[in-house]
Amino acid sequence: MSNAHMRGAAPMEGRGAYNANSALQAAGGAVGVPLMEAAAASIAIDEGDRPVVCADYGSSEGRNSLVPLGAAVRVLRRRFGPERAIIVAHTDLPGNDFSTLFEVVDSSAESYARDDKNVFPSAIGRSFFLPLLPPGHVDLGWSSYAAQWLSRNPATLPGHIFARASKGEAASAFARQAKTDWETFLSLRAKELRRGGRLVVIMPAPDEAGLHPSAVLFDCAEDALQEMIAGGAITAHEREGMIILSYPRLPAELLAPFGPEGQFAGLKPNHCAHVPLGDVAWTQYEHDRDTAALAARRAAFFRATFAPSLARALDRASEERTNIAFLTRLEAGVRRRLLDRLSPTVNFVTTLLLEKT
Amino acid sequence: MSNAHMRGAAPMEGRGAYNANSALQAAGGAVGVPLMEAAAASIAIDEGDRPVVCADYGSSEGRNSLVPLGAAVRVLRRRFGPERAIIVAHTDLPGNDFSTLFEVVDSSAESYARDDKNVFPSAIGRSFFLPLLPPGHVDLGWSSYAAQWLSRNPATLPGHIFARASKGEAASAFARQAKTDWETFLSLRAKELRRGGRLVVIMPAPDEAGLHPSAVLFDCAEDALQEMIAGGAITAHEREGMIILSYPRLPAELLAPFGPEGQFAGLKPNHCAHVPLGDVAWTQYEHDRDTAALAARRAAFFRATFAPSLARALDRASEERTNIAFLTRLEAGVRRRLLDRLSPTVNFVTTLLLEKT
Numbered sequence: 001m002s003n004a005h006m007r008g009a010a011p012m013e014g015r016g017a018y019n020a021n022s023a024l025q026a027a028g029g030a031v032g033v034p035l036m037e038a039a040a041a042s043i044a045i046d047e048g049d050r051p052v053v054c055a056d057y058g059s060s061e062g063r064n065s066l067v068p069l070g071a072a073v074r075v076l077r078r079r080f081g082p083e084r085a086i087i088v089a090h091t092d093l094p095g096n097d098f099s100t101l102f103e104v105v106d107s108s109a110e111s112y113a114r115d116d117k118n119v120f121p122s123a124i125g126r127s128f129f130l131p132l133l134p135p136g137h138v139d140l141g142w143s144s145y146a147a148q149w150l151s152r153n154p155a156t157l158p159g160h161i162f163a164r165a166s167k168g169e170a171a172s173a174f175a176r177q178a179k180t181d182w183e184t185f186l187s188l189r190a191k192e193l194r195r196g197g198r199l200v201v202i203m204p205a206p207d208e209a210g211l212h213p214s215a216v217l218f219d220c221a222e223d224a225l226q227e228m229i230a231g232g233a234i235t236a237h238e239r240e241g242m243i244i245l246s247y248p249r250l251p252a253e254l255l256a257p258f259g260p261e262g263q264f265a266g267l268k269p270n271h272c273a274h275v276p277l278g279d280v281a282w283t284q285y286e287h288d289r290d291t292a293a294l295a296a297r298r299a300a301f302f303r304a305t306f307a308p309s310l311a312r313a314l315d316r317a318s319e320e321r322t323n324i325a326f327l328t329r330l331e332a333g334v335r336r337r338l339l340d341r342l343s344p345t346v347n348f349v350t351t352l353l354l355e356k357t
Numbered sequence: 358m359s360n361a362h363m364r365g366a367a368p369m370e371g372r373g374a375y376n377a378n379s380a381l382q383a384a385g386g387a388v389g390v391p392l393m394e395a396a397a398a399s400i401a402i403d404e405g406d407r408p409v410v411c412a413d414y415g416s417s418e419g420r421n422s423l424v425p426l427g428a429a430v431r432v433l434r435r436r437f438g439p440e441r442a443i444i445v446a447h448t449d450l451p452g453n454d455f456s457t458l459f460e461v462v463d464s465s466a467e468s469y470a471r472d473d474k475n476v477f478p479s480a481i482g483r484s485f486f487l488p489l490l491p492p493g494h495v496d497l498g499w500s501s502y503a504a505q506w507l508s509r510n511p512a513t514l515p516g517h518i519f520a521r522a523s524k525g526e527a528a529s530a531f532a533r534q535a536k537t538d539w540e541t542f543l544s545l546r547a548k549e550l551r552r553g554g555r556l557v558v559i560m561p562a563p564d565e566a567g568l569h570p571s572a573v574l575f576d577c578a579e580d581a582l583q584e585m586i587a588g589g590a591i592t593a594h595e596r597e598g599m600i601i602l603s604y605p606r607l608p609a610e611l612l613a614p615f616g617p618e619g620q621f622a623g624l625k626p627n628h629c630a631h632v633p634l635g636d637v638a639w640t641q642y643e644h645d646r647d648t649a650a651l652a653a654r655r656a657a658f659f660r661a662t663f664a665p666s667l668a669r670a671l672d673r674a675s676e677e678r679t680n681i682a683f684l685t686r687l688e689a690g691v692r693r694r695l696l697d698r699l700s701p702t703v704n705f706v707t708t709l710l711l712e713k714t
Contacts, residue, residue, distance in 0.1 A: 050407075051491045051494065085491030085492065085494070087491065089479060094456050094459035094460045094463065095456050095460075096456065097456075098455035098456065098459075098480065098482060099451050099452050099453065099454075099455065099482065101482070102451035102455075102481075102482025102483065103451045103452075103482075106451065106482075106483060117488065118491070120481075120488075120489070120490055120491055121481070121483075122446060122479050122480060122481045123455065123479065123480045123481070123482065124459075124477075124478070124479045124480070125455060125456065125458070125459025125460075125463075125480065126459065126463060126478075131474065131477075132477070133477055134408045134442030134444065134475070134477055135442065137408065137442070
């Protein structure tokens, strides 16, 4: 387990899979768009012609960044005119599918860059738990469905796969890791933000009872993994290293570092909320009653978002064929189990708007 | 052939293949390192703390950029001290393997970024025949073994695969395309360069007799493709679309746009030379007399650099399995034929140092 301890989350699934199967994340991000517009409207920017710099922390393949970044660019254009250069830096782990990102950003009909020749997209392939951009360089930051991923696994987790569902000492270890990671993320972003800059963060959140809406997916995955052990597709040792390091947060958790003075590392929260999301897939199901399609959609979401991190624990994780076989089998197992366990879910996000003072 | 006409060059082979098989390009780039140092020493930079911006146009997977960028960063550090932020933007086509690039830049022992926390690597996935960075944004540019690739194929080329070896009307069409592309490249880079900035360009060149040192590789590939047609591995129609759009240039060709006044689009050439390169692989062969190893090395270079562009003409070019099967078979065919045709080769590069006035 020693190397499992060192392992952080994996990038989302590549070759367009995340873009095709992240409608939930898109819906969550949509909640943040008005915050992003407010942020773009309020950042302090000197006159002159230096480029305005936007950063998108944890972009994956980019599709879900187009709407919020597009909204920000429209506000910036109103404020600063069509000629001012705007740089957009999308960041993600080195293994992210940047080719899909660049294609989507330059070709998608909804892209912020498509009809604006003075917007300049770029990418940075480095963990956001490290410095990514020069000090004081960023005017406007966005991070959606990204900073919930822990930088490392601080505990073993026998019996199940979801870090946030752990109990006892493991739960304490994960909570400490989550606190450390969040403070690291904030400190680094604070340093990168220009004075008067803004950062919008969207994170998945537990519901009011502290439960995670994807819990049923994780249960199905747990069962599917047991079956894969029984069938010899994976070993019990590999299974032990499989932990979903997504750690959704409630507003109180995101606000904790700011303390009673409402300040941390030069950042000040201007807005924080816990927001429920509609269940788009279920609405579609009520319309078409296609159980198989709903199960397939949820399993595909599970695969693109969570399964790559589980695949890291495979002994032959570096072999693409092994990886794909694992993802495909796990997805099928989750889909099959979901058929009997479909229900509407209310997902929540925590939204946060920060100002660099 | 209509879509073949629209097609430009493909990215170099991914998954580390280009990094592993581009020693020739590294040797050519090494010729430019003193120019890059001279450029870094002479760029005009205001005081203050804005980041110094370096651009690497056509980076592929990054390994060959580490030495020249490292040399530039050392000079910049001497001039501006350890604290000044330096941004490095590596650019290549969207389909380039950026994951390998980011890993190499952050992890390689010889990387410019490894021991310097104030250097910030990034990437831009867009053709360098389009704008890549804001106007007046770049202090120092580098482009090695990249700008010889044409943006499109302007002619059919029956009977052989190498654009620069064509005759008659096809030769004129390629020469016109090469001229247009070079002027486009220069104009775009001129706009991106800050006044007082510098750009170093390294291009492969024909020898004094106008011959290309890789001609024997192209002949072997041509034979291998004929055999693949005969064996049904590819169709004659697919073969027709296979053209190597690399167009090496002599100094006179690169200097042509500058005219008698020595000015083009605000750029002024400070240095231009035609430089022979040693044949590292042959030197190794003289030591070990391992014919198979030499043939394998040359065939692997051919594959990583030229074969992906040929693979674009496959009817099922979007299928990775089809692509890899094609590359593997073509490489094997080239290797086998090379065994009887090995000889020392003298490659040439044209080097160019430009100043933005």
